[in-house]
Amino acid sequence: MSLIVQKYGGTSVGSVERIKAVAAKVAQSHASGNQLVIAVSAMSGETNRLIGLAKDIDDQPCLREMDVLVSTGEQVTIALLCMALKTLGVEARSYTGGQVRILTDNAHGKARIQEIDGHRIRADLNAGRVVVVAGFQGTDQDGNITTLGRGGSDTTAVALAAALKADECQIYTDVDGVYTTDPRVVSRARRLDKITFDEMLEMASQGSKILQIRSVEFAGKYNVPLRVMSSFEEGPGTLISLEDEDQMEKAVVSGIAFNRDEAKLTIRGIPDQPGVAYKVLGAISAANIEIDVIVQNVAKDNSATITFTVHRNDLLPAQKLLKDIAEDLGALEVDADDQIAKVSIVGVGMRSHAGVAAKMFESLAKEGINIQLITTSEIKITVVIEERYLELAVRALHSGFDLDAIG
Amino acid sequence: MSLIVQKYGGTSVGSVERIKAVAAKVAQSHASGNQLVIAVSAMSGETNRLIGLAKDIDDQPCLREMDVLVSTGEQVTIALLCMALKTLGVEARSYTGGQVRILTDNAHGKARIQEIDGHRIRADLNAGRVVVVAGFQGTDQDGNITTLGRGGSDTTAVALAAALKADECQIYTDVDGVYTTDPRVVSRARRLDKITFDEMLEMASQGSKILQIRSVEFAGKYNVPLRVMSSFEEGPGTLISLEDEDQMEKAVVSGIAFNRDEAKLTIRGIPDQPGVAYKVLGAISAANIEIDVIVQNVAKDNSATITFTVHRNDLLPAQKLLKDIAEDLGALEVDADDQIAKVSIVGVGMRSHAGVAAKMFESLAKEGINIQLITTSEIKITVVIEERYLELAVRALHSGFDLDAIG
Numbered sequence: 122m123s124l125i126v127q128k129y130g131g132t133s134v135g136s137v138e139r140i141k142a143v144a145a146k147v148a149q150s151h152a153s154g155n156q157l158v159i160a161v162s163a164m165s166g167e168t169n170r171l172i173g174l175a176k177d178i179d180d181q182p183c184l185r186e187m188d189v190l191v192s193t194g195e196q197v198t199i200a201l202l203c204m205a206l207k208t209l210g211v212e213a214r215s216y217t218g219g220q221v222r223i224l225t226d227n228a229h230g231k232a233r234i235q236e237i238d239g240h241r242i243r244a245d246l247n248a249g250r251v252v253v254v255a256g257f258q259g260t261d262q263d264g265n266i267t268t269l270g271r272g273g274s275d276t277t278a279v280a281l282a283a284a285l286k287a288d289e290c291q292i293y294t295d296v297d298g299v300y301t302t303d304p305r306v307v308s309r310a311r312r313l314d315k316i317t318f319d320e321m322l323e324m325a326s327q328g329s330k331i332l333q334i335r336s337v338e339f340a341g342k343y344n345v346p347l348r349v350m351s352s353f354e355e356g357p358g359t360l361i362s363l364e365d366e367d368q369m370e371k372a373v374v375s376g377i378a379f380n381r382d383e384a385k386l387t388i389r390g391i392p393d394q395p396g397v398a399y400k401v402l403g404a405i406s407a408a409n410i411e412i413d414v415i416v417q418n419v420a421k422d423n424s425a426t427i428t429f430t431v432h433r434n435d436l437l438p439a440q441k442l443l444k445d446i447a448e449d450l451g452a453l454e455v456d457a458d459d460q461i462a463k464v465s466i467v468g469v470g471m472r473s474h475a476g477v478a479a480k481m482f483e484s485l486a487k488e489g490i491n492i493q494l495i496t497t498s499e500i501k502i503t504v505v506i507e508e509r510y511l512e513l514a515v516r517a518l519h520s521g522f523d524l525d526a527i528g
Numbered sequence: 529m530s531l532i533v534q535k536y537g538g539t540s541v542g543s544v545e546r547i548k549a550v551a552a553k554v555a556q557s558h559a560s561g562n563q564l565v566i567a568v569s570a571m572s573g574e575t576n577r578l579i580g581l582a583k584d585i586d587d588q589p590c591l592r593e594m595d596v597l598v599s600t601g602e603q604v605t606i607a608l609l610c611m612a613l614k615t616l617g618v619e620a621r622s623y624t625g626g627q628v629r630i631l632t633d634n635a636h637g638k639a640r641i642q643e644i645d646g647h648r649i650r651a652d653l654n655a656g657r658v659v660v661v662a663g664f665q666g667t668d669q670d671g672n673i674t675t676l677g678r679g680g681s682d683t684t685a686v687a688l689a690a691a692l693k694a695d696e697c698q699i700y701t702d703v704d705g706v707y708t709t710d711p712r713v714v715s716r717a718r719r720l721d722k723i724t725f726d727e728m729l730e731m732a733s734q735g736s737k738i739l740q741i742r743s744v745e746f747a748g749k750y751n752v753p754l755r756v757m758s759s760f761e762e763g764p765g766t767l768i769s770l771e772d773e774d775q776m777e778k779a780v781v782s783g784i785a786f787n788r789d790e791a792k793l794t795i796r797g798i799p800d801q802p803g804v805a806y807k808v809l810g811a812i813s814a815a816n817i818e819i820d821v822i823v824q825n826v827a828k829d830n831s832a833t834i835t836f837t838v839h840r841n842d843l844l845p846a847q848k849l850l851k852d853i854a855e856d857l858g859a860l861e862v863d864a865d866d867q868i869a870k871v872s873i874v875g876v877g878m879r880s881h882a883g884v885a886a887k888m889f890e891s892l893a894k895e896g897i898n899i900q901l902i903t904t905s906e907i908k909i910t911v912v913i914e915e916r917y918l919e920l921a922v923r924a925l926h927s928g929f930d931l932d933a934i935g
Contacts, residue, residue: 137584171604175611177544182611189622190607193600197578200597204582204589215596219626220671241671264627264648 123288124156124246128256128278131165132295133352134198140164143352144205146293147251151211156246158285160256160278161202163194184229188258188268192218195255195274202253213251216241218258218266223277225259225267232259232267234276237284254281275336283343290345291358296331297351298359299324301524302377306515309525313359313375320375321347321361323467323501337361364469373470373477374522377515381462381508383413384436385493386443387428390453393419397450401427404446410435414463414505416494424453428494430505433459461493462511465503466518478502484521490514530695531563531653535663535685538572539702540759541605547571550759551612553700554658558618563653565692567663567685568609570601591636595665595675599625602662602681609660620658623648625665625673630684632666632674639666639674641683644691661688682743690750697752698765703738704758705766706731708931709784713922716932720766723782728754728768730874730908731785744768771876780877780884781929784922788869788915790820791843792900793850794835797860800826804857808834811853817842821870821912823901831860835901837912840866868900869918872910873925885909891928897921 127147134140143161151157171191175182182190199215206213218225221242225232245252256274259267269276275292282290298312299321316324318341325334331349340347340361350358391397398417405412415429431439440457447455471477478495481502485492490513494505506514519525534554541547550568558564578598582589589597606622613620625632628649632639652659663681666674676683682699689697705719706728723731725748732741738756747754747768757765798804805824812819822836838846847864854862878884885902888909892899897920901912913921926932 137581141585174544174604174608178548178608178611179615183614186607186610186614186622189610189624190604193603196600196603197581197597200593201581201585203593203596204585207590207593208586215593217596217673220673266624266627 122154122156124158124285125150126158126160126278126282126285126287126290127293128160128274128291129162129293129352130274130295131162131168133293134161134202135165137201139352140198140201141205143293144202144209144211146352147202147206148209148211151251157251158242158246158281158287159202159251159253160274160281161195161198161253162256162274163191164198167194167197185265188229188266192255192258192266192268195257199253199255206251206253211251212249213253214245215253215255217255218277219260219264221254223259223280225261225269227261227263227265227267229265229267231270232261234259234269234280237280239284242281242285273333275333276339279336279340279343279345279347282345283339287345289348290340291348291350292332292336293350293352294331295352296349297354297356298349299331299361299376301375302379302515302519306379306512307377307519307525310519311524311526314357315360315362316375317364317469318361319364319500320467320469323465323498324376324378372468372523373474374466374468374524375470376467377464377518377522377524378467379462379464379511379515381511382432383430383461383463384433384457384459385428385430385461385505386436386439387426387456388443388447388452388454389424389426389456391425391427391447391450392452393423393425397425398427400450401443401446402429404442405429405431405439408438408442410439414494414496414503416496430461430463430494460508461505462508462514463503463505464511464514464518465501466522467501469500471502472499480521481518484517485514488513488517490517529561529563531565531692532557533565533567533685533689533692533694533697534700535567535681535698536569536700536759537681537702538569538575540700541568541609542572544608546759547605547608548612550700551609551616551618553759554613555616555618558658565649565653565659565661565688565694566609567661567681567688568602568605569663569681570598571605574601574604592672595636595673599662599665599673599675602664606660606662613658613660618658619656620660621652622660622662624662625684626667626671628661630666630687632668632676634668634670634672634674636672636674638677639668641666641676641687644687646691649688649692680740682740683746686743686746686750686752686754689752690746694752696755697747698755698757699739699743700757700759701738702759703756704761704763705756706738706768706783708782709786709922709926713786713919714784714926714932717926718931718933720782721764722767722769724771724876725768726771726907727782727874727876730872730905731783779875779930780881781873781875781931782877783874784871784925784929784931785874786869786871786918786922788918789839790837790868790870791840791864791866792835792837792868792912793843793846794833794863795850795854795859795861796831796833796863798832798834798854798857799859800830800832804832805834807857808850808853809836811849812836812838812846815845815849817846821901821903821910823903837868837870867915868912869915869921870910870912871918871921871925872908873929874908876907878909879906887928888925891924892921895920895924897924
């Protein structure tokens with residue numbers, strides 16, 4: 122008998138019919154002998170409807186009351202799902218975050234889970250009941266309702282799995298697993314059977330938006346095996362877990378991540394002196410602009426060049442700031458480019474394999490794609506290229522690293 | 529400084545605009561120095577929408593989960609009202625029934641309040657905040673969400689007022705007070721400035737459907753002065769309180785109540801013997817049919833006649849049962865009549881005034897209205913008449929007892 126936490130998102134419970142379908146899936150897993158805790162989101166559209174009501178009253182509604190308001194969305198779902206389970210003869214009981222209780226800090230709208238009391242849930246599981254918990258919400262130590270922020274139901278599921286020492290946490294969503302890359306770009310993209318937490322983090326932060334990054338971090342920290350599965354189709358999904366020597370050694374690269382939300386800024390000919398990077402990047406950060414890739418080089422004349430990327434929406438303010446800084450520092454010039462894209466290869470296998478970077482650059486060179494920036498981490502190599510070559514680059518790397526589906 | 533509990537029903541908070549209007553009313557009362565606790569219902573239509581979702585899943589949804597579901601309706605209102613108060617510069621804080629906490633028994637869907645913890649509310653009031661509480665809901669001692677049943681927000685307000693020893697409990701509704709009778713029937717009906725709990729109970733149970741009977745009983749039991757007021761107009765409303773010798777002696781009759789929802793059944797020629805009433809009425813009650821007026825007489829030949837009224841919807845099954853009983857008892861005949869109406873005069877003054885009944889019968893006789901049944905209680909005299917004379921009877925009594933508005 123396994124203890125499994127399942128999470129169903131807003132689309133999966135978006136109508137009474139879909140809630141009935143989820144109940145059928147849960148009943149099936151329960152009948153096969155599993156102990157089940159189900160975390161659910163609000164029915165799709167409901168959270169936006171509630172936010173709309175609030176915005177009609179106040180552009181900047183009180184955060185405490187906002188949490189009281191939007192937490193009703195999941196509360197509706199837990200009740201309906203339990204009703205649907207009972208029509209299938211499955212005993213079920215619903216709990217709000219406060220009822221569980223899921224203790225959080227008091228940062229309304231973006232609270233973090235501090236502790237989960239597994240007492241009531243365990244009693245229900247032992248009595249043969251399915252437990253249905255409202256995702257995305259908790260209660261602070263004064264009993265105020267809090268929410269974890271959008272998408273926080275994933276985190277609820279993982280935290281429940283960690284607290285209950287569940288065997289697996291299954292995230293049901295509208296895709297059937299994690300793919301080697303976006304199937305809309307590479308038609309031969311493959312579903313991965315397994316991937317490590319670290320790889321998933323690199324994939325997710327690069328734009329494979331299946332799971333909340335926070336929930337993956339959480340799962341990694343507490344070593345909760347995560348499985349991404351489809352609500353609408355049968356299939357094993359993708360298991361996200363700690364590195365498994367046997368399995369993981371096989372592929373050097375697990376996937377190709379990319380994004381085109383960024384723009385590039387370059388400041389050239391800065392008289393090199395200690396603290397230059399801080400002066401440049403510190404001022405950008407101080408303006409609350411997030412910086413992603415950073416590369417610094419020093420030329421023969423000892424002048425420095427710093428290049429970095431920011432979100433495209435931040436390009437204009439960042440460029441304006443950078444010009445002021447350039448003047449201060451006596452730098453030569455500032456360049457801005459928003460026609461760029463970022464492509465990464467991700468894989469724990471590259472730690473122990475030499476020549477991965479060389480192979481990446483070769484694949485791109487063969488297609489005549491110029492690399493503008495390179496950064497590397499232990500399990501990822503990222504390049505910045507011209508945006509118009511993005512699809513070509515992803516396809517070249519996908520087949521270059523033998524990720525294409527067969528047949 | 530007075531401590532006042534105000535209750536706003538579903539129509540009063542039926543839209544964002546109306547919630548803003550309620551907030552303005554609350555802010556005004558707060559600005560004039562009152563400490564305020566506000567109990568609210570779900571926005572009108574919301575409870576039915578939620579019940580509709582449940583019924584799409586199960587005709588007989590689980591009662592525990594039904595409470596989890598429908599209690600979200602009031603939770604939405606408390607959050608929106610607090611947001612609206614803050615836009616007016618009034619500090620406010622919302623609480624669900626569970627957060628207060630309002631402890632109830634575990635009869636889901638029709639729970640009764642056992643205890644209210646006034647601790648958090650008092651702290652907020654002392655800090656100058658308006659407290660907004662979700663009506664209609666509570667929590668049992670295991671932390672399960674319960675609801676008090678439809679209209680239970682009135683009871684929440686009265687119970688809060690009793691627990692907090694409030695100076696007054698104001699029920700805001702879509703009428704501006706309690707009237708001497710239904711103004712749709714008697715155009716010269718008057719709003720009453722004052723009425724006693726007992727009178728209000730007799731008026732309400734007879735069809736003046738302004739307040740939940742339970743909330744009036746509760747208010748009477750704990751001596752909480754209740755005031756019925758309009759959400760949409762200014763005005764003093766009607767104060768419902770304990771008998772006040774000075775005020776109450778003035779009018780013998782406070783109001784005329786009536787209803788036409790009942791039907792009359794008569795069983796004649798029952799050989800009189802002990803236990804006959806029990807045999808007749810016990811069988812009807814056992815079939816879960818509620819009996820209202822009961823009259824029994826014994827004829828010269830010692831045979832008994834029992835007449836009683838039931839809700840019109842119950843007439844056919846009651847009639848069928850009665851025929852079987854008549855056969856068993858060797859009674860002569862069974863009559864049924866659904867063209868009847870019930871009219872009552874209500875007033876604490878009639879306790880100390882002789883001749884009130886005579887005056888009632890005289891008023892009806894003048895109009896040629898035949899009385900079929902008469903029952904009396906300490907502060908009420910009820911007659912059953914032919915339905916077609918109902919309006920005539922109410923108008924005759926209204927003017928006969930000097931209730932008509934002047935001018």
